[in-house]
Amino acid sequence: MSNSRLSRRAFALGALASAGGVAACGNGVGSRGSAMIDARVNATLEEMYRQFPNTRQLAERSSGMLVMPLVTEAGLGLGGAYGRGAFRIDNVTVDYYSVTKATGGLQIGAQQYAHVLFFMTQDAVSNFRRAPGWAAGANVEYVISDKGESVNADTTTALSPVLAVVFGRAGLRLGATLEGSKYSRIIP
Template identity: 65%
Template sequence: MTHFSRRSLLIGLGSAAVLTACGNGLNSTGSAVIDARVDRTLNELYSNYPGTSDLRDKSVGQLVMPLVTEAGFGVGGSYGRGALRVGGASVDYYSSAQASIGLQIGAQQYAHVLFFMTEQSLQDFRNSQGWAAGADIEYAISNRGEEMSADTTTQLSPVIGVVFGQAGLRAGATIEGTKYTRIIP
């Protein structure tokens, strides 16, 4: 029989409350909710970073994660849900999850979009059991997306990641090491 201390019970309840309060869509289900968030996210991206429209036009698909919540205190993690768009329509839905350990403290939320620039990269993503973002992703935006050109970035990588809309008290957002898994909303 396992004995739980009062401290471990309180820590567990507190962690559950933090994740519930994050507003990252864990409790909202349905493709219509995810699609509405994806539409708003893409509108914000293309309005604030006009150079990303060129990426959209040259890509064969986009994985849009409208809201990813990341938190850490020594051990950390992130979670979000989004949609894969091909030809402007949602064809699949995915969750993203990441775990980390190390010197970290704080929480933040951000959005990200993966632009698949080749049919092969899109096919590899869709056929995988769980695709992990690695060092082969080229990051297109830091602060000045309007200066970006798809001609130069597509030569570097078949998948281009755009992280934007960071808010919170944790420095830096990265999607490297994030695992994407197909879900049924």
């Protein structure tokens, strides 16, 4: 009888330890991950508005924004990128996302950059939020030129459902492309 109690007790303790381990593995229970992401998102938006003032106009007209404050991209032959950010509607965080990207070809080095996707229509917001994993493609229009000039929210950019601003820690990221980036909802 004592073996049976010991087995049940060991099983119960093991189950509790496993549950505690799972809770500590980033599912958001007791985590400060969302507060850290939101703080980085706020700082990124302030930096973008300061460097590229015309983006404030885009933010006001957008139906939603995905802000990725820090994406790290590295490669030695094969490469990849990863970052975490928040999706905001009316300047309120409604979801958290990660971005991943795999690249191939001749590449050596690493860089860090931020980017903001402006969803200009409610359909674009709905399609993004319903997708289990949304991939950026050729349908994303960039609103900052390679010369660092910010494009006004005129009819050219207003007709695109998704607009992007990509900038590095030291300013504009030249030749930036988000093509092939995949965005997935996360629980920080």
